[in-house]
Amino acid sequence: MFTSRIRAGTIAVLAAASLVLAACGADSDDSAGDGNTLRLWHYEGPNSAMGIAWAEAIKQFEASHPGVKVQFEAKGFEQIRQSANMILNSDQAPDIMEYNKGNASAGLLATQGLLTDLSEEAGKRGWDKIGPSLQTTSRYDDKGIMGDGNWYGVPNYAEYVMVYYNKDLFAKHKVQVPTTLAEFEAAMDAFVKAGVTPLSVGGAEYPAQQILYELALTKADRSFVDSFQLYKGKVDFKGPEFTHAATTFADWVKKGYIAENSAGIKAEDMGVAFTQGKFPMVISGSWWYGRFVAEAKFQWGTFLFPGNTLHPGSGGNLWVVPKNAKNKSLAYDFIDITMKPEIQNLLGNSGGVPVLADPAAITDAKSKELIDNFSKVSSTDGLAFYPDWPAPGYYDVLVAGVQHLINGTKSPEAVLDEIAKPYDDNLASLGK
């Protein structure tokens, strides 16, 4: 009986304590729209180019706005992806945040009325000086489709897909940097002959479909991209673009440019295999750049996919101002600071791709190569976006299709049929 009394006492104490603790945890936020705080969220790592540039932007903002405190919170990509619509629909919405571009993310929030229309500010403050293909992901029409309509977000950086190559391995096997698709294939033949698989490919995730898309873009022009991505015309999956893409891709597997086990490789492992020096080349996006600079122990460089004028790529994630933001004018001021040449140059010198930098101010040699190549792409308006954008769930369709090509389990024609159907179904559901 004695012990049980102690136990009953313990329970009571624990229960009381937990209630007190719980009550403590329920304090409410005291961030009102007093014009004295800017609540800012983004999800870039502190050591990434964007993280570095935006930290400097916060400093400059506080210096030019005396008395205003920036309340910055580093968020997880997953949290924003899962719950942005719930957060923005409540009184907890921040004043400004980074958000994913695209029809299914920023476009969807815009149609739900959760984002502020930035068209007027973009015109007034000159954010619309960024090139036309960078603007595509900023503007959404009333159905949430990108390309036309009001400005709902402002990209602060850009991204594009390129070929990274290991200079040491190129020198060892006496291979020159190719400038045409034929030279590219000849270079890969030289590696295959020496018993080296030329391309590190992640077939289980996004990288392989970006190679397929590069190959389609070899035969494509702007109107094909407008049709495929913006639904401005009909896309023939049996036309020259995709036929060339699928047959060439299958051919590359057959010739040994792409390893047969690539179908199960994840993007992360693809990148690590390259930094380990196991492959001379990897075709992927500028998001790897900073990491290769920091981690690759050999000489490396980059070149644009040989022969292409169009490349997968787009404006980066967007600054958006929630409809429920309490300090919108401060948010506009902050976006403006991040678009200033100083911040843009810092972003460029830290390994990112700025949208409004002064190329002459990029002093870092490694960054210069990245940004010069981007200038080449953007000067010809060559950003063609990503192949998984046009339809919901298309990413998985493309992963499966390309895996069939790698494994040789389906012919290129059958794969094209397979990826055409979800695309056409989506068009039908959009009423196009």
Add this chain to the structure above:
Amino acid sequence: MRRGLGLRSAVLAVLTVLVLLVLAPFALVAINAVKSPEEYATNGPLSLPGGLYLRGITDFWIRVDFGEKLVNSFLIAGSVAVLAVIVSVLNAYALGIGRVPGRSAFLVFFLLANLLPQEALVYPLYYLSKEVGLYNSQLALIIIFTAIQSAFGTYLLSSVYAVFPREMLEAAAVDGAGKVRTLWRIVVPISWPSLSVLFTFFFIWTWNEFFLPLVFLISNDKQTVPVALGVLQGDRLMDATTTSASALLGILPAILFFLIFQRTLSRGIMSGAIK
């Protein structure tokens, strides 16, 4: 005799393989947690670290203010574990010993509530918590998880109490104990081992919850350990060494808690109804 020995070593071999299989991911996390990013990039995930590199762990700790996240997680998991056990006991006392009419319907209902995927609950819970001003508060999560966990607790304890020795209840009644007195003085002490097991499970389950805390705890200073781990998962890139470091930090408290209460667990599982 020989056959027994052969069987025994076969079982031992199978168990050893199983243990290694279970431990392998932990070992992989541990070796990558103390590896520098350059080493990871050069030698890959399976290589052994050349030295002890603790920057990943300390960087992550500072970046997400991990101490604060530990306090938040303890607060939520601890409150839920205590409250859910109390609610379960009260429910199960009514259903298992009190024999409320329609109790099997109640039990099925509780079980169903437990089986519902959290994704289906998110929007209703979101609107409710917004209505009462508890969105972005830990109290909302404590209430939600107390309800979810006690649904399971009620189900389990009701079946334990259903076979509770009637003689003891009758003896208590003869001695003049009322319903409340019987609960606190007879039923709770005797079922204490089962309650400790429930407490431990509720704590660990709540500790590991990811989805609802992700949706409900908006401010960083209110977030829990699993949500903080998610900060490292980027759009296209992952930081393998820091992610390993954070995973190590994330599972350690749950493992420690489990080891501390492990004795209670094994006692609870083996305990009979009558001492």
